[in-house]
Amino acid sequence: MSDSLQERLSSCWSRSDEIFDLLEDGAIYEQPIGLRHPLIFYLGHLPAFAWNQVCRGLLDMPSFRPGFDSVFERGIDPMGVDHFDSPVEWPPVEDIIEYRDRVRSALIDSIEPVADRAESNLLADRGRIFEVAIEHELMHQETLQYLFQQLPLKLKRRPADMPSYRFDGAARAGRIEIGGGTVVLGADFDSVPFGWDNEFPAHQTMVEDFSIDRTPVRNAEFLEFLMDGGYERPALWREDDWQWRQRVGLEHPVFWSMIDGNWTYLTMFDAVPLEKAGDWPVFVSHAEATAFCRWRGGRLPTEPEFHRAAYTTSDGGTRRFPWGEEAPRAGHGNFDFRHWAPTPVGCFSDGDSAWGVADLVGNGWEWTDSVFEPFPGFSAYIRTYPGYSADFFDGLHKVMLGAAWATPTQLIRPSFRNWFQRHYPYQFAKFRCVY
Numbered sequence: 366m367s368d369s370l371q372e373r374l375s376s377c378w379s380r381s382d383e384i385f386d387l388l389e390d391g392a393i394y395e396q397p398i399g400l401r402h403p404l405i406f407y408l409g410h411l412p413a414f415a416w417n418q419v420c421r422g423l424l425d426m427p428s429f430r431p432g433f434d435s436v437f438e439r440g441i442d443p444m445g446v447d448h449f450d451s452p453v454e455w456p457p458v459e460d461i462i463e464y465r466d467r468v469r470s471a472l473i474d475s476i477e478p479v480a481d482r483a484e485s486n487l488l489a490d491r492g493r494i495f496e497v498a499i500e501h502e503l504m505h506q507e508t509l510q511y512l513f514q515q516l517p518l519k520l521k522r523r524p525a526d527m528p529s530y531r532f533d534g535a536a537r538a539g540r541i542e543i544g545g546g547t548v549v550l551g552a553d554f555d556s557v558p559f560g561w562d563n564e565f566p567a568h569q570t571m572v573e574d575f576s577i578d579r580t581p582v583r584n585a586e587f588l589e590f591l592m593d594g595g596y597e598r599p600a601l602w603r604e605d606d607w608q609w610r611q612r613v614g615l616e617h618p619v620f621w622s623m624i625d626g627n628w629t630y631l632t633m634f635d636a637v638p639l640e641k642a643g644d645w646p647v648f649v650s651h652a653e654a655t656a657f658c659r660w661r662g663g664r665l666p667t668e669p670e671f672h673r674a675a676y677t678t679s680d681g682g683t684r685r686f687p688w689g690e691e692a693p694r695a696g697h698g699n700f701d702f703r704h705w706a707p708t709p710v711g712c713f714s715d716g717d718s719a720w721g722v723a724d725l726v727g728n729g730w731e732w733t734d735s736v737f738e739p740f741p742g743f744s745a746y747i748r749t750y751p752g753y754s755a756d757f758f759d760g761l762h763k764v765m766l767g768a769a770w771a772t773p774t775q776l777i778r779p780s781f782r783n784w785f786q787r788h789y790p791y792q793f794a795k796f797r798c799v800y
């Protein structure tokens with residue numbers, strides 16, 4: 366984080382603008398996933414959130430557009446429609462953009478006044494409140510991508526610098542024995558520049574010996590499960606997963622489509638024969654991943670097991686990243702929008718962990734079977750945004766770790782935890798089995 370705060374804010378905003386520019390005219394009014402807001406909400410939500418945290422929340426500045434501050438205040442968790450409260454008519458796009466630009470310049474003007482409060486305010490100290498705004502926006506850059514993923518291809522335009530798809534170079538499959546031992550989950554508040562409430566405090570836990578798939582499950586492997594009646598055999602599914610599968614009529618991963626009798630993989634911008642994308646990781650819900658693991662005779666890893674495979678060494682050491690201490694770069698994995706699509710599993714061998722496990726960080730988040738829960742000693746320190754984690758400690762959400770192709774680099778750290786409910790198939794989430 367050597368760039369100035371102003372530069373980091375500007376580059377975050379440029380990325381957001383670039384992402385909204387992928388939409389063809391009129392697509393901003395679409396609502397590609399029924400349980401999320403229409404896309405136009407997010408155009409206002411990013412500045413409203415930053416305003417509400419930094420300018421209104423910390424600096425107590427008077428609002429210049431109170432209606433927007435509240436209409437765009439909160440997103441929704443895709444658990445149901447009960448708190449979905451959408452206005453009948455959204456404000457004109459030009460008004461939202463004007464609001465956004467005014468908020469952006471107010472944020473730049475807030476850098477000094479926030480710094481002046483560093484001694485007396487935990488969130489002003491080390492510019493934490495700006496990190497709240499930046500990381501919130503970075504996370505939405507990814508979630509916007511999985512919303513866009515569900516739009517018809519004709520409503521999107523590809524970025525000018527998008528590289529061609531990569532189909533070759535996958536690592537071979539296999540199982541790796543991981544010796545048991547301790548892992549440290551989470552971080553101590555003062556040891557990291559920034560973290561969310563659920564990352565604190567650090568604590569140690571023990572893991573038994575286990576073996577784990579060297580690479581995440583590929584589309585080609587998942588097709589075998591499907592051809593073997595994977596979506597038709599209730600015995601492979603947990604009971605409530607099976608009921609959900611039946612209720613929504615899910616018969617294949619949502620990223621796949623049967624077109625003219627051929628299985629097709631839908632990237633953000635193209636329809637690719639599934640056969641070509643056979644070595645890309647399959648993206649599925651926790652429920653589908655669990656059924657696959659049962660079919661294969663394994664199970665999903667726990668959060669501590671993922672950490673053991675990713676961040677420890679066989680001689681008792683720990684690493685900051687699977688590959689070592691070096692800051693994440695292109696050769697370590699598929700993240701930060703470099704490919705705008707998945708890549709063959711394990712093709713970035715520089716990113717392998719000390720145990721030789723491939724593709725743990727990047728390409729897609731990895732499902733664990735651990736319920737999203739607070740670590741011992743948790744406190745919701747981000748008092749201006751108290752619902753960040755606590756609302757989701759409901760036993761229904763599972764932890765996902767690592768990173769996806771659409772995850773910005775700043776979010777790559779061992780303590781970062783993502784979570785989703787088990788019956789949600791849209792996010793870029795891959796998985797592997799342990800035995």
Ligand SMILES: [Fe+2]
Pocket residue numbers: 410414439440501505
């Ligand atoms: Fe949000």
